[in-house]
Amino acid sequence: MEYNSSLPIYLQVANLIKRDIVTGKRELGEKLPSVRELAVSYTINPNTVSRVYKELETEGVCFTRRGMGTFVTEDSEKVKNxxxxxxxTLIHEFLEGMQQLGFTKTDVIRILKKKEESGE
Structure with a gap:
């Protein structure tokens, strides 16, 4: 995996795991890989993985059971939020990019409707 130098690696990996959770690739209550397994799969330092899991726990995205591992939250409302x-965030970044290109919100709506009608 290639990492973006403008964002710490642990946050990038945490965001990937969160995306896997919200898209259903990881289910509620599912056991996450061990620190070593995740370190190998993302080719990162195990200490970085520990930081990933700590961040996810702080956000309530996962929880750790001592001696058993780290698990995805069982709170479906948390995943929905x-x-x-x-x-x-995606919408904000998209609108900001379109504005930088000189498009108004009306232009953006028109473009989106046109794309939808053409099936793209």
Whole structure:
């Protein structure tokens, strides 16, 4: 995987795991890979993985059971809120990019409608 130098690696990996959760690739209550397994799969330091899991726990995205591992939250409302937050971020970035290109909100709506009608 290639990482973006403008964002710490642990946050990038945490965001990938959150995306897997909201898209259903990881189910509620599912056991996450061990620190070593995740480190190998993302080719990162195990200490970075520990930081990923700590961040996800702080956000309530996962929880750890001592001696058993780290698990995806069982709170479907939390996952729903995460999904809406991620969608909001994507929309904001999209609108900001379109504005930088000189498009108004009306232009953006027109373009989106045209794309939808053409089936793209």
């Amino acid at each position: 995460m999904k809406e937050e991620m969608a909001g």
